Amino acid sequence: MEQRSYPTCDKCGNRVCAAFNMKTEEKPNIEEAPPFCPMKLHADVIEGALYEYDKEDIREFARLASIQEFECYEQTPNGLRTKIPRVEETLQFAQKNGYRRLGLAFCVGLANEARTLALILERKGFEVVSVCCKAGAIPKERIGLKPEEKIMGPKMYESMCNPITQAGILNEEKVDLAILLGLCVGHDTLFIKYCQVPMTVIGVKDRVFGHNPLAALYLSTSYYSRLRARAKE
Numbered sequence: 001m002e003q004r005s006y007p008t009c010d011k012c013g014n015r016v017c018a019a020f021n022m023k024t025e026e027k028p029n030i031e032e033a034p035p036f037c038p039m040k041l042h043a044d045v046i047e048g049a050l051y052e053y054d055k056e057d058i059r060e061f062a063r064l065a066s067i068q069e070f071e072c073y074e075q076t077p078n079g080l081r082t083k084i085p086r087v088e089e090t091l092q093f094a095q096k097n098g099y100r101r102l103g104l105a106f107c108v109g110l111a112n113e114a115r116t117l118a119l120i121l122e123r124k125g126f127e128v129v130s131v132c133c134k135a136g137a138i139p140k141e142r143i144g145l146k147p148e149e150k151i152m153g154p155k156m157y158e159s160m161c162n163p164i165t166q167a168g169i170l171n172e173e174k175v176d177l178a179i180l181l182g183l184c185v186g187h188d189t190l191f192i193k194y195c196q197v198p199m200t201v202i203g204v205k206d207r208v209f210g211h212n213p214l215a216a217l218y219l220s221t222s223y224y225s226r227l228r229a230r231a232k233e
């Protein structure tokens with residue numbers, strides 16, 4: 001097996017950590033993990049993380065998250081089945097935590113989805129504070145974009161996406177949980193960097209695949225095989 005000096009779980013053949021196939025009540029034997037396993041390369045980090053889980057609030061949050069995960073499945077005579085879509089999973093998790101005020105940071109391109117999600121959440125008793133990515137109406141030139149880099153053309157006014165403002169407003173509104181819906185790659189990164197309240201993601205933007213970016217992976221051995229081509233040196 002190729003020796004790696006950094007973790008590459010994606011290349012693991014046996015997933016000792018998950019113990020899915022072992023059908024045992026014993027804790028997995030880490031020695032059976034590959035040499036690039038983070039359990040071997042970063043045992044200290046794993047140990048350190050346990051101290052974090054020992055903090056009362058973190059432990060409770062993690063416990064409720066795992067209960068929520070558990071409740072997304074059901075045992076049937078035909079085996080394990082899934083039963084809860086992510087929208088429901090999100091609102092159930094918010095209910096478990098006793099959250100009342102939710103924040104919704106959405107992309108203007110998903111305004112319809114934001115309206116529907118807010119309606120669903122409000123009908124379940126939550127208060128929804130929502131902020132569109134264009135809040136601020138700041139021209140793109142403010143962050144250095146050139147006229148030819150504007151989507152609608154060089155002469156058109158275009159507001160920049162403003163994820164730092166979205167995060168700042170949700171922080172200031174003291175929402176219990178921020179929900180990110182469809183922000184662009186990079187804009188989502190900034191939102192996550194500046195968001196100071198607990199946050200989760202309900203959807204990510206994919207302009208081609210109906211906001212299901214994994215479709216590109218499923219088609220990467222056929223119509224989107226260009227994705228698998230090696231980058232030129």
Ligand code: SF4
Pocket residue numbers: 008009010012013014015016017018033034036037038039
């Ligand atoms: S943690 Fe170790 S055993 Fe688990 S997937 Fe990663 S490399 Fe494999």
